[in-house]
Amino acid sequence: MNLKQLVTGENGDKQFLLGNEAAVRGAIEAGVSVAATYPGTPSSEIGDVLSYVAKDAGIYFEFSTNEKVAMEVAATAAASGLRSFTFMKHVGMNVASDSFMTTAYSGVRGGMVILVADDPSVFSSQNEQDTRHYGRLANLPILEPSNCQEIKDMVVYGFDLSEQFELPVIIRTTTRTSHMRGIVELGNIRDKNEKGYFKKDPSRFVPVPAFSLTMHERLCDKISDVNKVADEDDFNKSISLNDSSTLAIISSSSAFNYAYDVINENKLDLDILKLGFSYPFPKKRVYDFIKDLKGIFIVEEVDPIMEKEVLAIIGEYNLDIKVYGKLDGTFPLIHEFNPDIIKKGLNKVLNFTEINEIKYSENLDNLIKNIPNRAPVLCPGCPHRAMFYAVKKAMIDLRLPEKDVIFASDIGCYTLGLNPPYKTADYLLSMGSSIGDGCGFSTSTDQKVVSFIGDSTFFHSGISPLVNAVHNKHNFIVTVLDNRITAMTGGQSNPGMPIDGMGDDAPEISIEELAKAAGCDFVRVINPMNLEETINTYKEAFEHEGVSVIISKYPCVLIKGLAKRPPVKLNEEKCTNCNICINKLACPAISLKDDKIVIDEAACNGCNLCIQTCKYDAIEKGDA
Secondary structure, three states: OOOOHHHHOOOOOEEEEEHHHHHHHHHHHHOOOEEEEOOOOOOHHHHHHHHHHHHHHOOEEEEOOOHHHHHHHHHHHHHOOOOEEEEEEHHHHHHHHHHHHHHHHHOOOOOEEEEEEEOOOOOOOOOOOOOHHHHHHHOOOEEOOOOHHHHHHHHHHHHHHHHHHOOOEEEEEEHHHHHOEEEEEOOOOOOOOOOOOOOOOHHHHOOOHHHHHHHHHHHHHHHHHHHHHHHHOOOEEEEEOOOOOOEEEEEOHHHHHHHHHHHHHHOOOOEEEEEOEEEOOOHHHHHHHHOOOOEEEEEOOOOOHHHHHHHHHHHHOOOOOEEEOOOOOOOOOOOOOOHHHHHHHHHHHHOOOOHHHOOHHHHHHHHHHHOOOOOOOOOOOOHHHHHHHHHHHHHHHOOOOHHHEEEEOOOOHHHHHHOOOOOOOOEOOOOOHHHHHHHHHHHHOOOEEEEEEEHHHHHHHOHHHHHHHHHOOOOEEEEEEEOOOEOOOOOEOOOOOOEOOOOOEOOOOOHHHHHHHOOOOEEEEEOOOOHHHHHHHHHHHHOOOOEEEEEEEOOOOOOOOOOOOOOOEEOOOOOOOOOHHHHHHOOOOEEEEOOEEEEOOOOOOOOOHHHHHOOOOOEEOOOO
């Protein structure tokens, strides 16, 4: 579809939308004035779409330097009476959490919705944490959509709820709901304010200890009032598919879809209570649903959060109800669910089918195990490959043993340096941690340390640890892999680029000047495709005392409109099959077939790195 139809679509129109696109339409319908994010899968498409339609929708949109800044942009807009929208992946919530927690205390004037996309089974993340804990930690409402229509509707409803109680509202999606497609019926688009006005009220917005106690008391009163709404809310609803029995299910989000399908397809006598407004936990609604039951299944991803809430209700009212969930082993404690997992869990109690009928997941697992593994690889022509090759070659030339050099990696495409033959990722914590890790390793060991960080990640959270490194006189190498784009999440802009999130001209922030301003006396900007220069720069950096900063500046090969150079050619007469181009450079455009080197012209990017690594001049430039 034409994405502009998200703006032009009228009330009653139906569109076939991705879950993340439905979130954008919800923000447009709700009259959002300000939106901010840092890209992170599975929420990235929300920002990509907003960057394209924001001007037409009359929304200010930005790719902030990190999630904490995005949270602050949205919070201040909402404090000024505007409706604001911020969104991120689950681990991004960790970055935003400091300001997020206090925003709960101060509250908002205009509506503020925080969409957080969880990633059960960690398809593109370093952990599978459950955002629902954050709602309980901060005492803020949580809505959990299970389909595209609900995503759109809950975004709109979330803003109304936010303004009703002057609180931010969390919408928790998952990888499945973010990336599913479905028919969405559109609603009316509300008018919006272009500019707000901040009315000063220090006792509300300045959380010094004298005010914070009152703020917390006010927050507790608000969430108590929200609880009454959750008990009666239409997003919490009972569904009866067959004749009801003394057993039932409580579920939410994408897990509900699987439970619904299993009940329907197997004609099980189970009612479902679907919780779309899941926190504050609708205690009265749940009690009324379970009070006459003998057993209740709790189907949720990832942590047993609702299960513990149900157990508390059973204990408080002294009910004799068996709970089947994660805690008793009925369902797995980890990963996302699927219909077979639900079916297998229900079958442990109901015995409604032969075990050998529940075979899809097991057969799929066996099939996956038997498929040869193909590790993810850097693209042909990727500048990161040159850096990994160069640092290893510099180590060889300087006779630095592998065990004496620690590689601190970060979040980005370059994490693929973990794989052979590079093996340039030994430790990783979070966005921006590679430089902080370098500080720690350099002071606690005598080993050399090389930290790798991307340009977008450097702006996200690499500047502060760099300042720390210089001030505390640490000794390690920082490599900033500036490929001129936020590559891993789909090609979004960052402050190192001359355009902003809506495609307008913007000042380009110099990483080189930032490093110099931080006090680094060794700062080099190199073209990584010049291998000799890159290797020599690393040699110099290894022997420098203090913080060395090497900025690898070369565009990602996936940037749209980037000219592709002619593929290289193999001179078979000169080739000795030494296999350095395969075993050391590991370019996926070069392979071994029938014991001969083969260059895939369709895959080759013409970067010429292989020409520089071949000892026998067997690889030559292609024809222009």
